[in-house]
Amino acid sequence: MNHQCHWTEIENIFMPREATIVRTATPTPMEKHFTLKMADGKPMTFEPGQIVEASLFGYGEIPLGFASSPTRENTFDLVVRTVGRVSSAVNKLEKGQSIFIRGPLGKGFDLNKLRGKDVLIVAGGIGLCPTRSLIQYIMDRRTEFKRFVLFYGTRDPKQQLFLEDLVAWRASKDVEYFETVDKGDPSWKGNVGVITTLFPKVQITPETRVVICGPPVMFRFVIRELDKLGIKRENIFVDLERRMKCAVGKCGHCQINDKYVCVDGPVFAFSDIQGLEEAI
Amino acid sequence: MTALFIKDKEFHDFVAALVGATPVYAPVAKRSLFAFERLVSADALRLDYDVTILPPKKLFFPPAQELLKFTGGKFTASVHPEEKVLFGVHFYDVKAIDQTDQLFAEKNYDVNYMAHRQATTIVASNIQKVSRRAFFGTVGQEVHPKGHDAYLTKIGTGYVFETFTPKGEALTKHGNFEPATDTQRAEVVKVNAAVLEQCPEKLTHKSAEIATKVRQAFKNEELWRECAVDCFSCGTCNTVCPTCYCFDVQDTWNVDQKSGSRTRYWDACLTESFATISAGGGHVENFREERGERFRHRIMRKASYLNPKLGGPACVGCGRCSSQCTADIADPVRIINKIMAL
Amino acid sequence: MSKPKVAFFDFASCEGCQIEFTNYGDKAFLELLNHVDVVEFREAMSETTTEPIDIALIEGSFTREADRARLEDIRRRAKIVIAYGQCAATGGINALKNHQNDYLPCVYGKDAGMPHLASQKALPIDAAIKVDYKAFGCPMNKYEVLQIISHLVHGKEPVIPDYPVCVECKRRETVCRFAEGDHCMGQVARAGCDAPCPAAGIPCEACRGFVDHPNIPALKKVLVERAGFSKARAESKANMFTANQLELKP
Amino acid sequence: MTVNAHIHVHHLTRVEGHGNIVVNVNNGKVEKCEWQVPEAPRFFEAMVRGRHYSEVARITSRICGICSVGHTLASVKASETALGITVTPQTIKLRELLKHAENFDSHVLHVYMLVAPDLLGAPSVFPLVKTHGDVVARALRLKRAAHEWGSLIGGRTTHPTTPVPGGFASVPTHAELKALKEKLLSLAPDLTATLETVLALAPNIPAFDRKTEYIALSNDQNYGLYDGVVQSTLPDGMKQRYPVADYRKVTNEYVVPQSTAKYAKNKLPSYAAGALARFNNNFERLTPEAKGVAAKLGMKPVCGNPYLNTAAQVVEIVESFYDSLRIIDELLTTGVKHEELVKPTKFATGAGATEVPRGILFHEYTYDQDGMCTAGNCIIPTNQNHANIQGDFDKLVPELIAKNATEKQMELALEMLVRAYDPCISCSTHYLDVTFVR
Ligand SMILES: Cc1cc2nc3c(=O)[nH]c(=O)nc-3n(C[C@H](O)[C@H](O)[C@H](O)COP(=O)(O)OP(=O)(O)OC[C@H]3O[C@@H](n4cnc5c(N)ncnc54)[C@H](O)[C@@H]3O)c2cc1C
Numbered sequence A: 001m002n003h004q005c006h007w008t009e010i011e012n013i014f015m016p017r018e019a020t021i022v023r024t025a026t027p028t029p030m031e032k033h034f035t036l037k038m039a040d041g042k043p044m045t046f047e048p049g050q051i052v053e054a055s056l057f058g059y060g061e062i063p064l065g066f067a068s069s070p071t072r073e074n075t076f077d078l079v080v081r082t083v084g085r086v087s088s089a090v091n092k093l094e095k096g097q098s099i100f101i102r103g104p105l106g107k108g109f110d111l112n113k114l115r116g117k118d119v120l121i122v123a124g125g126i127g128l129c130p131t132r133s134l135i136q137y138i139m140d141r142r143t144e145f146k147r148f149v150l151f152y153g154t155r156d157p158k159q160q161l162f163l164e165d166l167v168a169w170r171a172s173k174d175v176e177y178f179e180t181v182d183k184g185d186p187s188w189k190g191n192v193g194v195i196t197t198l199f200p201k202v203q204i205t206p207e208t209r210v211v212i213c214g215p216p217v218m219f220r221f222v223i224r225e226l227d228k229l230g231i232k233r234e235n236i237f238v239d240l241e242r243r244m245k246c247a248v249g250k251c252g253h254c255q256i257n258d259k260y261v262c263v264d265g266p267v268f269a270f271s272d273i274q275g276l277e278e279a280i
Numbered sequence B: 001m002t003a004l005f006i007k008d009k010e011f012h013d014f015v016a017a018l019v020g021a022t023p024v025y026a027p028v029a030k031r032s033l034f035a036f037e038r039l040v041s042a043d044a045l046r047l048d049y050d051v052t053i054l055p056p057k058k059l060f061f062p063p064a065q066e067l068l069k070f071t072g073g074k075f076t077a078s079v080h081p082e083e084k085v086l087f088g089v090h091f092y093d094v095k096a097i098d099q100t101d102q103l104f105a106e107k108n109y110d111v112n113y114m115a116h117r118q119a120t121t122i123v124a125s126n127i128q129k130v131s132r133r134a135f136f137g138t139v140g141q142e143v144h145p146k147g148h149d150a151y152l153t154k155i156g157t158g159y160v161f162e163t164f165t166p167k168g169e170a171l172t173k174h175g176n177f178e179p180a181t182d183t184q185r186a187e188v189v190k191v192n193a194a195v196l197e198q199c200p201e202k203l204t205h206k207s208a209e210i211a212t213k214v215r216q217a218f219k220n221e222e223l224w225r226e227c228a229v230d231c232f233s234c235g236t237c238n239t240v241c242p243t244c245y246c247f248d249v250q251d252t253w254n255v256d257q258k259s260g261s262r263t264r265y266w267d268a269c270l271t272e273s274f275a276t277i278s279a280g281g282g283h284v285e286n287f288r289e290e291r292g293e294r295f296r297h298r299i300m301r302k303a304s305y306l307n308p309k310l311g312g313p314a315c316v317g318c319g320r321c322s323s324q325c326t327a328d329i330a331d332p333v334r335i336i337n338k339i340m341a342l
Numbered sequence C: 001m002s003k004p005k006v007a008f009f010d011f012a013s014c015e016g017c018q019i020e021f022t023n024y025g026d027k028a029f030l031e032l033l034n035h036v037d038v039v040e041f042r043e044a045m046s047e048t049t050t051e052p053i054d055i056a057l058i059e060g061s062f063t064r065e066a067d068r069a070r071l072e073d074i075r076r077r078a079k080i081v082i083a084y085g086q087c088a089a090t091g092g093i094n095a096l097k098n099h100q101n102d103y104l105p106c107v108y109g110k111d112a113g114m115p116h117l118a119s120q121k122a123l124p125i126d127a128a129i130k131v132d133y134k135a136f137g138c139p140m141n142k143y144e145v146l147q148i149i150s151h152l153v154h155g156k157e158p159v160i161p162d163y164p165v166c167v168e169c170k171r172r173e174t175v176c177r178f179a180e181g182d183h184c185m186g187q188v189a190r191a192g193c194d195a196p197c198p199a200a201g202i203p204c205e206a207c208r209g210f211v212d213h214p215n216i217p218a219l220k221k222v223l224v225e226r227a228g229f230s231k232a233r234a235e236s237k238a239n240m241f242t243a244n245q246l247e248l249k250p
Numbered sequence D: 001m002t003v004n005a006h007i008h009v010h011h012l013t014r015v016e017g018h019g020n021i022v023v024n025v026n027n028g029k030v031e032k033c034e035w036q037v038p039e040a041p042r043f044f045e046a047m048v049r050g051r052h053y054s055e056v057a058r059i060t061s062r063i064c065g066i067c068s069v070g071h072t073l074a075s076v077k078a079s080e081t082a083l084g085i086t087v088t089p090q091t092i093k094l095r096e097l098l099k100h101a102e103n104f105d106s107h108v109l110h111v112y113m114l115v116a117p118d119l120l121g122a123p124s125v126f127p128l129v130k131t132h133g134d135v136v137a138r139a140l141r142l143k144r145a146a147h148e149w150g151s152l153i154g155g156r157t158t159h160p161t162t163p164v165p166g167g168f169a170s171v172p173t174h175a176e177l178k179a180l181k182e183k184l185l186s187l188a189p190d191l192t193a194t195l196e197t198v199l200a201l202a203p204n205i206p207a208f209d210r211k212t213e214y215i216a217l218s219n220d221q222n223y224g225l226y227d228g229v230v231q232s233t234l235p236d237g238m239k240q241r242y243p244v245a246d247y248r249k250v251t252n253e254y255v256v257p258q259s260t261a262k263y264a265k266n267k268l269p270s271y272a273a274g275a276l277a278r279f280n281n282n283f284e285r286l287t288p289e290a291k292g293v294a295a296k297l298g299m300k301p302v303c304g305n306p307y308l309n310t311a312a313q314v315v316e317i318v319e320s321f322y323d324s325l326r327i328i329d330e331l332l333t334t335g336v337k338h339e340e341l342v343k344p345t346k347f348a349t350g351a352g353a354t355e356v357p358r359g360i361l362f363h364e365y366t367y368d369q370d371g372m373c374t375a376g377n378c379i380i381p382t383n384q385n386h387a388n389i390q391g392d393f394d395k396l397v398p399e400l401i402a403k404n405a406t407e408k409q410m411e412l413a414l415e416m417l418v419r420a421y422d423p424c425i426s427c428s429t430h431y432l433d434v435t436f437v438r
């Protein structure tokens, strides 16, 4: 065999660690926002855009993106949408209970490529969760970045996540925040229309670094806008979602052509995947 | 490394001694076919097998492998490897094991596989009978098997037993071996080379050319759709493949409804919902919805995607998928030769 | 769910699925009783109930309009309805008669005209009432049903396979029926049974019905080309336990 | 004397399938006294037409999930007769072993789960979990063991997989048979305990006697569960044998206006099939162990109390246990090997019979030159018992009236009587469905 180490010397990648829920919030009827702390007291060290496998014994394990920045101390956030077996069970949990975590896993945003540059983040729907991690990071280390523009679109106003954050961002000078909904309601005073309708509202330079995270259909339209703006493909970063079972590059479910979303991503430079027929 | 010889008559005793000393898994008859099973007596050993139904991967990566046990919020890993000898593996299966060794060890090291693998001593054996769909003679010739601890070759009146590792060497104490003569060693080389010519199926091109051209055929939707018209999405071509290792993970409770386990099961990328995700609100998205798309993914993975990493194709030419696909459409040789002829 | 109330009901069937419940053995069965209350089970108990039920397990096909009211009553009282066994899930073997129009005279001869013999098509339970989950199989796999109940006790959606029997056949390393010169329908049959039939040396007859999208034309082709069936036999083969499903999927 | 009694048991519980009991007594006069069968008809004989001979037993097995081993074997035997197949001695031994497993399995179920609650005054086995936990655990243990035993030979116990025309699709290994023997031997204490339980409850079995005819398979070698010719025993011990092919002459199915089910009769107006019928026919060929148990239970042929069918089942549990140990020993000496299936030598009509827990079972099929079935007929034991149950009702109800039984007592006595027959009504091959107007 061509590998030297003995299995007993290596940590078992399938063994989770216990994390305790220190706070919960329910931003929408479909989502629950958890703030967690590792039960052993050790901090969780990760990069924005990385993921965890979160599990409840008997229910199963699911991939989730970090929804907070590593710059915030000792705790980390996850936001879970009620979808199926595991997510429904997780969303019944309350403060004091445990979630079992493996991670951090995967490749997050390459911050070195964003530092010192203008940054545009385009987040659609639940795609705000993994990008919130990056948003918080940029806000916390604001001086490391140049201009910071954020687009956020949801289906309707009720789908909006992180309402407190939104209030803060609307008021903040640190971020140029634009939001839209596909369909408004009587209380909605803001922009109505798909996320690409926000582009004319602001001047985006060709040197801007762009991060996209949202449903698959959104990608295609946003990329078309960015092409028009002359933004290079290697400066566009996308956060992809695929079925996942192990999130450590073994189970095969998340493969896009020859890439594994869980270890090669979930964040990819668009230039690295544009040749992959199965990517977008 | 040593090369030893053992006479036919004494070979039986050697196997019997081995079986008495340690668990031995080896090819045995299973109805009209063969399977690697725990050897209960030397008489059951069938080194004249052509190919087994399942590859030996099942010993390191079983069809259902428990990852952990839990009781409430307490949990323990379920890694309990058994020291054993895997006896009589053909070289194409050793090549496949080399691949899974690499893939399970790289990046995130998978102890669930590696523990079983490291507890195993592999004795390869020459191919006495070539299976009717084999094409190991023309696939990935640039890659050579390396994971075995010893190699057994049947010649004339006995067997030559070559050892490559201390684990392989250790087995020789169970038998009445004598040093192999130069003639016998030459015979080994001849026997093992000859078998490569006997494959009933042959690829027309070298792996590197194949990797490029097959990859280029990705967008030939018509080709893939046609190839897969009769596909049942049954995943047999995956599950019987020695280089496939996709899995699903499921949690279940025991009857006490408190304790239970997390288990991984062989999965197959040809099955319909392999790449399906739930998007909430009852919506699902299947990233490979068409039979042709799933069919294509397997061929791409075998012939092209992994080549840079493995130094050759992720196919070893055992012919298991060819012979076990009930629709008889899975044969990589036919598909690849067809693409190469386009 | 805190100790759910479970009730068993039966319609046109062989009652073999009920019998499977008695085969768990003392430890497993008595342990199960610590987690569910069995409140009605005609074949095994005289007690009945009109109270609400958490989980109703219904066996057997819906074959007589007269049974509709009973089914509706069960639906009204039950939070979750599981159609278990193939008769209940798809109509199962009973549906074989659906495409014959002379089954009455065949069985009853000169008495066939008697009005009370009128029996409609054999239909699955969900032809009469909404069914939440189906436990396929003829008989159902008792361990799968145990898992379904276990999941529901925890409020978790049961996991029911959509891949074919071949997957499980391979996991067991069974010699494929086709390799023995026989035929099989495992390629289109829904897994979950652990493929006992090919393992025993006989073809899978798809007693659990089809996967969601069975490739029936390919099946017929393989039956003719590899198993040497006549076209007619290949046609009839595909509808032994699946007569109802075949009608829906020509 | 009971003056008035109105009993209407709708869908009698703790029997397989659906049956009703309707009794009206007005001013001491029996106006109605009926055993009805409202089971939904399922038309198996129609469904086997156009099916290949390899599929027929898999379809007819589904007639009844409780005796599916018996249905499979009767079906396979009928097909083998029709196809001119003679199976090997190994096949016969394995089938006998499988038959024993089914008999043991079904009798344990019936005695413990369906009858015992009556004798213990409980509505079902579930309350017994608290009051008689050890008895319930023992029952489940025995049931599970029988399930494993049957599954080893038959692949499964509900709709077995391995018995096919021409032999067995697969056979157990030597090691598996050895393990089965160990398993069976480990059951001996449970068997002793079963007998003790039954002996303790025996006084609760009602006394009743009616002279009737008993029909069962019989042969000169063994107790005849798997194979034999048809034999009749009359109350005076007179016996007569008929070939299986002549089953229609024995069963003489006929329709009666007041009943839902077809009736059967041979020499007397009705006959009984089942454990008691076998006991009365084949007592001499019981193993010594089973004979010993019969003596303990005070049973001798010809026994005319239908309630004692349950006791006869206990005798058969012991019979199946010891005869199986003997068969396993034989198989362990001769060795078991995979045998090719015997191929058909002709395509014609043939009948086959086997004993299922509830009595003698007949199947008959006709095949065309392509091996496709063109006609089928199945006569199940419960069918053959209906007339006899009705006959018992007709005698018992006036006796109960004379004893001044209350409506409740009368209802229980009738329910227990039906349950003693262990009717398997779900074997609904020939039932008519009539709504009764009171
Ligand atoms: C990289 C990545 C990051 C994600 N981040 C978040 C997040 O921050 N918040 C959030 O709410 N959701 C996130 N998801 C989606 C989330 O993983 C799914 O909603 C979840 O797996 C559904 O599982 P379930 O058991 O509830 O549903 P079921 O429908 O019961 O799913 C069964 C199984 O299928 C797989 N599966 C199903 N849907 C998905 C899916 N969409 N993605 C991956 N696997 C799936 C899982 O293995 C799951 O256990 C992310 C997914 C990926 C791949």
Ligand code: SF4
Residues within 6 Å of the ligand: B230, B231, B232, B233, B234, B235, B236, B237, B238, B270, B271, B324, B325, B326, B327, B328, B329, B330
């Ligand atoms: S190619 Fe053949 S073996 Fe593979 S999934 Fe399709 S039918 Fe099954």
Ligand code: SF4
Residues within 6 Å of the ligand: B236, B326, C165, C166, C167, C169, C170, C174, C175, C176, C177, C178, C184, C185, C186, C187, C195, C198, C204
């Ligand atoms: S025996 Fe049937 S189920 Fe098994 S692999 Fe072959 S075709 Fe599939």
Ligand code: SF4
Residues within 6 Å of the ligand: C137, C138, C165, C186, C189, C190, C193, C194, C195, C196, C197, C198, C203, C204, C205, C206, C207, C208, C209
């Ligand atoms: S293998 Fe086929 S016939 Fe047998 S139990 Fe499974 S689905 Fe039913």
